Amino acid sequence: MPTSAAPLTTTVTTTASRPGSALRLDGVRLGRPGGPAVLDRLDLDIRPGEVLAVVGPSGCGKSTLLRTLAGLLPPLAGTVTQDGTPITGPGADRALVFQDDALLPWRTVRGNLELPLLIRRVPRAERRRTAEDWLARVGLADHALRLPHQLSGGQRQRVQLARALAARPRAVLMDEPFGALDAQTRAGMQDLLVEVLAGTGATVVFVTHDVDEALFVGDRVALLATGAVLDVPAPRDRSADHSALRRRILASL
Template sequence: MSTSSETETETENEAETEAGNGNEADTEAGAGTSGRGSRLTLRDAALGRPDAAAVSGVDVDVSPGEILTVVGPSGCGKSTLLRTLAGLLPPLAGTAEQDGRPIDGPGADRALVFQEDALLPWRSLRANVELPLAVQGVPRAERRNQATAWLERVGLAAQAGQLPHRVSGGQRQRAQLARALAGRPRAVLMDEPFGALDAQTRAGMQDLLVEVLHGTGATVVFVTHDVDEALFLGDRVALLGAGRLAAVRAVPRPRDRTAHDDPARTALRRDVLTSLGT
């Protein structure tokens, strides 16, 4: 029977082999674009599966470095929009683009973060964070240093050697955030990542996300059911419902905890809730 550490080493070797199969141009391109966000664009896009379109006529342009939050009722197409931008679902009509080029599949410069932490259970938190770096071909010692630094940034230095099931849900989400950002993606696509957390932990994760994104330049599209979360995090908020994109609204004083009672923020919150029928 293989031990946990042996399995982890085997997985690392597999990742190194995968990285070795890539070409140097891809690696150089990835390194050259770090620190700058992507422009993500949907043009007159119909999104969903061939037998079940979820939303149609979507026109949205997410600027490099912007945080766009997306809200709407269950089943309105929020996750479908995110998966289209991730390259997991092609648009049924119209176009999905990254920096003016069609999105035709997943890419290493677009990281996807789910509500479920999706950490590999047999790998330590540090080894999970190392994984995208291994795929990029970063040497083992360097990726260990980078993973350790990211875990320190998200407050998990003491838990670096723990397996995911040994830590709390909030700590697993911190590790997933570190893993997503360790590969220096140009876009981070987040599908209700804090939805399963209690209110206090959720607020802490929102603040942590703002802190760790600072200086990365990454573009973020963040799906949530929580209107207050959307208005705190987003530079703009997109409203989905009834099979269409109803509006995209600028958020007054984003990422400012003291702006909760700002009249402009309060008015926008009321408009969003009215649009959502709540």
């Protein structure tokens, strides 16, 4: 049985951030070519630097939306843009984070984290500095030479989060990244996500089935079933009374 994750309280090193991307969908129909549409006539503005939580019933197209924003699945109709430019394929400034950590089992933690930087031909010394900085941010500085199978599920997700952010993407697309974690580890990962995103400037689209998670991590919550987008009052606080918002989101499900 995996060991429990180490405490998630970390000291965050400040580095230069990049402005987040503005993502926009206009009159979009989403689905696989030749198949039925899962979403139709969708209009959605995702603001630079915000965390937009996306909720909806199973099968409503949440994951399809992320893959379209990633450039992996073209829209059946309408336009999808990043900073006003049509998205026609994957881009280095858009990162995907899945529920499955997708770490390479033969590479060390540090090696996994350095991989996207290696692909972008970042010099070795800079790759090493960046990897070590991000491992410190997510509380895994002492785990750099371990292999993925030697980590708990929460620790592997922390590596995946660090790997996604190390290349300084302008948009991060997260598909229920904490859905397989136990409740305590999941809450810690939510806290960590909010903490580390604060210094990146990245725009985040965060798909989840968990209403409380959406209200904690999101600046706004998009309800795919109704097309509504709801503002979440700041600051983030687990003890805040969001009962009215929660009821409205649950009703949409």
